[in-house]
Amino acid sequence: MASVLEIKNLHVEIDGKEILKGVDLTIKQGEIHAVMGPNGTGKSTLAQAIMGHPSYDVTEGEVLLDGENILEMEVDERAQAGLFLGMQYPSEISGVTNSDFLRSAMNAQREEGDEINLMQFIKKLDKNMEYLEMDPDMATRYLNEGFSGGEKKRNEILQLMMLEPKFGILDEIDSGLDIDALRVVSEGINKLRGQEFGSLIITHYQRLLNYIKPDVVHVMMRGKVVKTGGKELAERLEAEGYDWIKEELGIDDVTVTEDK
């Protein structure tokens, strides 16, 4: 049966300031959802809260993966349950090679005693790196250390392709990518597309959505999802910006501020 990720009435605070003010959103496995919205409207906060970043306090609501509240799980348990978070700014880890990191992450998802066979791992790694047009040296370099912005993003998609999560939460996967990298990264996501994979892709640009056709598009303003539609919604935003939504809602300021 297809898995479902349900975000229900999610309220999140950072340092006592409420950023998310009741987000509702449901993704089924097999679907790709895009989250768009002006700067400072809570998109990254949503991704961070789902994955359990310690600075983000959930004050109300729940996030259910097949009916189970993942907010009660530790971060590694969330990953084990099948969630993957791509970071807007992936961190560098010196002393751990990219390949070792990937193998440990894959083994962490498996039962003890059922570790992935080394040859199988190398085969899968080689195949996916080739697919993503990555330099083979990237496997033996320390995780993200000295990687360019584009290399980090490609590497994130490599992680996604190796781990094959149920749901990938991808924050600004297109930022800083040149046009070739954008194509490759999009192809990687499209390759995963299918009944076994669902994704929430946070992006500013319709450009990415020319390569990855979303099934559903959401717009966030003031810490909430204010509009949901199909891919034509993203096209209209690209052509007309966000003003028409602000007019519809009767608001001037879209950001998350204290007094709303």
Ligand SMILES: Nc1ncnc2c1ncn2[C@@H]1O[C@H](COP(=O)(O)OP(=O)(O)OP(=O)(O)O)[C@@H](O)[C@H]1O
């Ligand atoms: N660590 C933090 N401390 C205080 N405020 C924060 C923190 N992180 C985010 N915020 C505030 O929360 C609001 C929403 O931020 P968030 O990063 O979720 O927005 P966003 O929609 O992803 O924006 P962008 O499109 O610019 O990436 C902003 O006003 C931001 O300043």
